[in-house]
Amino acid sequence: MRSIGGSNMLAKRIIPCLDVKDGRVVKGVQFRNHRDMGDICDLAQKYTDEGADELVLYDITASSDGRVVDKSWVNKIARFINIPFCVAGGIRNLSDAQKILNDGADKISINSPALERPDFITELAETLGAQCVVVGVDSRKENGDYVVYQYTGDANKTLKSKHNTLDWVQHVQNLGAGEIVMNCMNNDGMHQGYDIEQLKIMREVLTIPLIASGGAGKKQDFMDVFKKANVDGALAASVFHSNQLSIPDLKTYLKNQNIEVRS
């Protein structure tokens, strides 16, 4: 039986996300009540050793505080891990982005700044190359429609944007983004599975890689999102940080389900 990979043998990616606040990894439920999960470098090394395909380091306070991510840990992580990693949070101009990439990150991810100024996506893609420009989209289902949220790093500043998610992701793609991470807010931190329905809708209109985020609780959730929504990668945080799931076990399981994963 043919494995479910991308086209051919491209492996589905398992991506632990490290939400960073004041230099520590934290995790909240539905973007609130952040709890300390450990040191950034320790966790980055642990996931690299366990077979993570990529890491996302997301400074959840940066964007709403108007700060840029603290650079010291980017360089530290770049020196010792040998898998790709993406840095997100408060990247507002070309030089912020360039600095992070020069420090050794492989990709940068923008979210609220892209909503404030969509042309920023094009500016980044044209100067740095589309492959390192990831756009994060926080989306919530409301009255049967999907809408994009802004400033989700801080519960007090979170705002509904004027964008419908389906229109926004296509706009983001046309502006030159290299990848989209869809954070499905209704499911985030609930451990009830990814938002298959929403991801499927977005997958159909996108020709750039799509990463699912929000809702992973058990191994089957990963199988479902790869088989049913055909996303390129699945991002998760607390299930890994709390040792509820181990990456080697998860990959063995997915392999047995005929899903192409890197071993």
Next chain:
Amino acid sequence: MIAIVNYGGANIASVMFALERLGIKGILTIDSDLIANADHVILPGVGAAKSAMMQLHEHCLVDCLKALTQPVLGICLGMQLLFKQSQEGNIDMLNIIDSTVNKFDKKTCEVIPHMGWNTVSFNKPHPLTQNITNENYFYFVHSYRAETGNYTFGKTDYGTPFSAVVVQDNFMGCQFHPERSGNAGAQLLKNFTEM
């Protein structure tokens, strides 16, 4: 001494760090004398083909690079620059390998760029790929693919087969990023530095 050609763009730091992890110090340089006298030369993978070639011309490096006789490793875009021509901006490149680089076809690839971990079949043995298992996974990020030919020593499939590892005399190249490809990538860099 290993010279890493610093022709602008981001992402060069990760190659330096990968060498550091092997206990080797690379020197980031655009100086043609330093490059010509280095034991090994790395052409890293950054940005677009057109601006990369413009940088090489601006620093008068085209002839210098073509005349190198020590081991040279092109990574990602650096590998593609070894070819004759690229569809990316329809430009002439170093022409060390007499073949072309073309865009992935949207008809055969649902998702572009080709981004993530894919397997490489080493169709011919070479010191660069020794002690690496066949069909090992490597990390790729690219929208253009190098055609296959006699110079192909590693092949990957994404809609169509393309060159993942190329060798032409002392010039070698890999489309994937060894500096971000876990232990297999580290082994390839180690093999290169020991040549």
